[in-house]
Amino acid sequence: MYGAVPRNRRANITLLASLSLLGMGEAFLLEGSADTAVFELYILPLPPSDYECCDMVTVRLNPYSQAQYETNRYSVPVKHARRTVTLKAYPFTIEIFDESLLLASHPRCYEREQDVFDPLHYLPLIETKPASFDYVKPLKRWRKDWPTCYHQMLRLLRESWPDGKGVQEFVRVLMLHERFPAIQMEQAIERAISYGCVHLDGVLYCLHELAKEALPSEPEEPKPLDLTSRPDLDAIGNQPVDLSRYEKLLKLRW
Secondary structure, three states: OOOOOOEOOOOOEOHHHHOOOOOOOOOOEOOOOEOHHHHOOOOOOOOOOOOOOOEEEEEEOOOOOEEEEOOEEEEOOHHHOOOEEEEEEOOOEEEEEEOOEEEEEEEOOOOOOOEEOOHHHHHHHHHHOHHHOOOOHHHHHHHOOOOHHHHHHHHHHHHHOOOOHHHHHHHHHHHHHHOOOHHHHHHHHHHHHHHOOOOHHHHHHHHHHHHHHHOOOOOOOOOOOOOOOOHHHOOOOOOOOOOHHHHHHHHOOO
16 A cells, blocks of 8 residues: 555655554655555544543432532432433533533532532422421522612511412522523612512513614604605695596406
């Protein structure tokens, strides 16, 4: 094969030598470097997708709907608890998949024995158990960063609907964070409180209002053409229709 390979005119380092597996093999010099065709026998084609620069492991979720990587635990939505998932550890991100479905994404933690929560993952479970609202660890962390209007709405709902119903309604409001950004949620809750519609439907109405206000204003209707200098054209398009002309069509023979 060596003698049959077409060569360039000058000596060069062979591609196979430069791509040696350990990168330490001595590069061989040929009288003329081999043509590209010969290397197709040795080099595999590129994969259809980019190589993912991550550590990929298979883990089983614990009863608290968490996937453990090294010594830290990362949450996923509670409906996926107790199943096997694929965890991809990137330098700054942890992504958790159920086959091709992305379940959760978290900033990677480099401390030890830490719980990294997304409180939205646990809201469906808290809705069914409103008595746990004040004690759930993910929510206790989140509540420290809530705007004042969140605490105000929670207080009003608890006063209006005791026995856990007010908490359940507030949890349903919090679930809207999955669909709307935090700044928009804060504005909608403040507006709902000012309107006196302190419930889920009231917040949804305010979100709809905010969305309409964010749309560009409707263009102004075009002004009529100024025909002051051409009064002879002013009547065109405004003259009455002469229906007798259609009667003439009936007399024609086709």
